[in-house]
Amino acid sequence: MKRPCLILYLLAGLLVVPLRSISAQPADRSREVDQAVVRALQYLASEQRDSGAWRTNNREAASATSLAIMAFLAVGHTPGEGPYGDRIENGIRWVLDHQDDSGLFRHRAGSGPMYTHGICTLMLAEVSGMVRGELAPRVRHGLERGVRVILAAQAVPKGPKHQGGWRYQPTDNNSDLSVTGWQLLALRAAKDIGCDVPAESIERAVAYVRMCATRQGGFGYQPGHGTSPTRAGTGILCLEICGQHHADESLRAADYLLREPLRPTDSFFYYGVYYCTVGMFQVGGQHWDTINARMTGLLLPMQLPDGSWPNQGRESAYGKVYSTSMTVLALAVEYRYLPIYQR
Secondary structure (H helix, E strand, O other): OOOOOOEEEOOOOOOEEEOOOOOOOOHHHHHHHHHHHHHHHHHHHHHOOOOOOEEEOOEEEHHHHHHHHHHHHHOOOOOOOOOOHHHHHHHHHHHHHOEOOOOOEOOOOOOOHHHHHHHHHHHHHHHOOOOOOOHHHHHHHHHHHHHHHHHHHHOOOOOOOOOOOEOOOOOOOOOEHHHHHHHHHHHHHHHHOOOOOOHHHHHHHHHHHHHOEOOOOOEEOOOOOOEOHHHHHHHHHHHHHOOOOOOHHHHHHHHHHHHOOOOOOOOOHHHHHHHHHHHHHHHOHHHHHHHHHHHHHHHHHHOOOOOOOOOOHHHHHHHHHHHHHHHHHHHOHHHOOOHHHOO
């Protein structure tokens, strides 16, 4: 039996808006968010190539394709169902076709493959229980191969300040918080659906994230580095989804984000939009209410007439599919459709 997609069909056209979980937002703001994500998905649908892929600027990319797929899932759409079901399935097939013999997902030229690999593996874990027919075993096999690559990369001998984490290449002997975030999300999601992920691997990754915590509150790019809003959000989400709810390091970082909120001028703004919003959703309470109001108030006016969000700064090379997908994943977190982000 297919996983139900709890959606409301608007009378004007076949647009979809999900049934919203209990929200602290005013009703008018909630409607604005619903309308914004509907327009964003229309934009993303228009940007899909005939091959099934989405592009990072002018290059078809597994990372952009996986992020776009997760954006549709986050708003309640499922593979093979509804107005976007075929698009989602075609995207999944394209990603699977771009996994090499080693299990590594091919990446855009000029970027470290472990970013792409973590994002693709996370996507496959999220769709694993939703796909049917011939696609189901392909997704499961691709997911298991992807997990093995992540575990092998973690097991590469590293120094004391890098053990448990990941870096750009599968063979790197050092680690950073940014790459580690995607691998840890992928492992946690895969473990949740029954993949063979040793508890020790999660524990070692959590220990690395904790080493990145700063005394002032927040998390550094590597142990001993200073924090930023984006890094703070990354550390919070990593600990929260691994069962470290309200850990001291997370609460200090959450307090830091109240003092130093994410701004559009920050480096890797949309990366921060995703991690700060989803991380603070997991923290909950007043921290979430405050950040939620700030982020929606910031993001909604930034949406362009075509439904996308503008790429900017150091993220400009990633294109508007990236910025739009990351924003949808943030705005739709309260819908609670993606299993990894459910409290």
